[in-house]
Amino acid sequence: MNNSPIDIPNAPTWLDRLGNWNPQLLREIRGRLKRRNLIVAVSVSLLFQVLLLLFYSQRLPVNDCYIQPGGFGCATSWTEWWREQFRFLAWVEPFLLFLTGIYSIVADLSLEDYKGTLNFIRISPRSSVSILLGKVMGVPLLAYISLGLIIPYHLVTAIKGDVAIAFMLSFYIMLIGTAFLLFSASLLIALLSGWQAKFGGQVSAGALLFAFISFIWISPAFMWWNSITTWSAYSEFLYGRAIAPITAEWWYLPISNNIWAAHGFNIGNLLVFNLAIWRILERRFHNPTATIASKGQSYVITAYLEILMLGFCVQSWVNQSDANEFELQLIMLLLLYIANSLIFLSAIAALTPPRQALLDWVRFGALSTTEEHPSGWLYILRDLIWSDKSPAPVAILLNLLFTHLPILIWVNSWKNPSAQAKALIVIASFVLTSLLISLINQLIMFLKTRNPSAWSTGAILGLIVLPSLTMLSLSISPDRYGSVWLFFGYPWAILTNIKQIDLIAGFSAQISVIIALSLQFVHRLQRANNMAK
Known part of the structure; x- marks a missing residue:
């Protein structure tokens, strides 16, 4: 044993x-x-x-405290x-x-x-x-x-x-x-x-x-x-x-005077933001070549951010019968405009697929005509809305619609028709300018270049900064050439002296360029599809 x-x-x-x-x-x-x-x-x-x-x-704090000249006391x-x-x-x-x-x-x-x-x-x-x-x-x-x-x-x-x-x-x-x-x-x-x-x-x-x-x-x-x-x-x-305390409300919820509401609001937003970031991290970590966020995620994120920001524009202490308050509303809209500009520039960068992804979508997505993939406009539209490899402008347009619907409802609650008209001009200009930038970005990303991201970043920054500097240096004032300022996405420059002819000319020019860029992009996709056959 x-x-x-x-x-x-x-x-x-x-x-x-x-x-x-x-x-x-x-x-x-x-x-x-x-x-x-x-x-x-x-x-x-x-x-x-x-x-x-x-x-x-x-x-x-002693009785014989020795205080030197210039000391601490x-x-x-x-x-x-x-x-x-x-x-x-x-x-x-x-x-x-x-x-x-x-x-x-x-x-x-x-x-x-x-x-x-x-x-x-x-x-x-x-x-x-x-x-x-x-x-x-x-x-x-x-x-x-x-x-x-x-x-x-x-x-x-x-x-x-x-x-x-x-x-x-x-x-x-x-x-x-x-x-x-x-x-x-x-x-x-x-x-x-x-x-x-x-x-x-x-x-x-x-x-x-x-x-x-x-x-x-x-x-x-x-x-x-x-x-x-x-x-x-x-x-x-x-x-x-x-x-x-400063009076701060969010959709009439007093988050600065109510300690429990403040804690709930801040902790809740921390949880939401952490969840959003970790969803993106999960997506990006194992697939570095994928777009930063999926189109479905972008709809939820942008809509949530818009509701979050717009909630601070709705304050119970704003008396809309006072003319001074309309200036305050326009200031809030300006701040919202700046925040939305950052959000949508980020969304355009996050949703725009690179050239190879677009080629894969052309060959194997809704544009392909094989028996394994159904064809037709409905399937193409579905891919444009949901597929991460499809072009981004349609998703950007949907994001613009989702985010600006609550803004339109807020503006409609104003009682001053003049302020409402100015706000609608700003909103229309922002939507068209964002869509225009999205198309330009997508066209550049589809080019056969060594570093399309750098070219796209430089082109967009140039479109944002250079027109205003050029017009100011050439003394092209908004009062005389309001349509030019509106075309390049500066609606705030013409709000003090709005002319109907400037609105028609500026918006018509933007829509014409959007149509031309869309047709050019469709032509390139069709050519890539024909080459893939």
């Missing part, structure tokens, strides 16, 4: 369990959690806290002394987290793409969500550790400073939710940009650019927006004094 002891396998360690759950996260931890890196991260965090404590030690009480440190940390943490997180994620993913290791990650049997989630959780690991060590200090200052625990909870919920959104967007930017292969792998410069944008724009916007909405009742903890 064999009495030899039975080998009992060792229990799995936490690293083994973590690796089974997300191998990419384990890869990032092993690659970054080196002893030297960990010592640096911990040392920087502790040094920052020590320096902060030393700085505020000069403001101790003393706090009025111990509670205020602790609250000042809490306030400083509350303002610094978002800047540090967003800056370091965005830089590290963009630099890491872009570097992997440049070296070619990203292709090996793509063929992993794991889902794209698991891989990219491991990137979000693992790449900024050292930043998480450094800021995590500051949280106990922040919590102590909150307790000693009599800061409401509800505010602390809200602060970190909004901080984590926004950070996850920004880091997810950083993944998308790194996957979409492609500049690292074109500029010799200068990934650090690009990562620094995105991080700098987050530092000077996104982080202040995060603090400002939450200060007037989510944390409006806690302004004393952020600014040292109570600040009267």
Whole structure:
């Protein structure tokens, strides 16, 4: 009888369990959690806290406080002394987290793409969500550790400073939710940009650019927006004094005066935006040559963004019987116009397929005449609406219709006929100009050029900027040549002096060019179809 002891396998360690759950996260931890890196991260965090404590030690609220000329003075009480440190940390943490997180994620993913290791990650049997989630959780690991060590200090200052625990909870919920959104967007930017292969792998410069944008724009916007909405009742903890809340409504919902409505609105939008970005990430990660978003996704995203933005234009305090309020409505429409311009330029870039995809659609899509594929205008129209390889202008037109229907309803509620007429001119000009840009972009992307994206970007930027500069330099004033300004998509320049002949001439010229470009594009598709037979 064999009495030899039975080998009992060792229990799995936490690293083994973590690796089974997300191998990419384990890869990032092993690659970054080196002893030297960990010592640096911990040392920087502790040094920052020590320096902060030393700085505020000069403001101790003692009776024999020594105030030097130009010094810092003393706090009025111990509670205020602790609250000042809490306030400083509350303002610094978002800047540090967003800056370091965005830089590290963009630099890491872009570097992997440049070296070619990203292709090996793509063929992993794991889902794209698991891989990219491991990137979000693992790449900024050292930043998480450094800021995590500051949280106990922040919590102590909150307790000693009599800061409401509800505010602390809200602060970190909004901080984590926004950070996850920004880091997810950083993944998308790194996957979409492609500049690292074109500029010799200068990934650090690009990562620094995105991080700098987050530092000077996104982080202040995060603090400002939450200060007037989510944390409006806690302004004393952020600014040292109570600040009267700004009246902000969304479809008459008081998101600046109602703390629960504000939290629900902000958290709900964070969830929606994260879901949209991760759907695009799933689509793009394993298929880098596909369009950024599907046509179906674009209809939902643009409609949602339009309803979201338009909700801020509907305010209960706007008294439409006052003539001054009509100017306010036009200002809101101008802001909406600018936002829509950015949205639709992004939509045009996201939905326009490259030349090879169009050729595949011509050969194997609704235009093909094989027995395996039904033919006819209905099938072609279906492909134009839903197929990702089909031309983009029809989908752009549908997006324009979906987004501008609520705007037309809003404009129809105005009581001033003059303001309504001006708004309709702006809307019509925006729709025609967007469709014109979409056709030009699609024609350029169908050309046999080495880098059609660069040509398309340059052409569109030239169409947006150069006409106005040229007309101004040649003294072509909107008062005398309103139709020319309207043709190039500048309706705001003619609103002060509207002439019917200018409207007819400008819109007729735009429609004529749209028809001509459409016929030219159809001709090229037919020629490609004939060559494929």
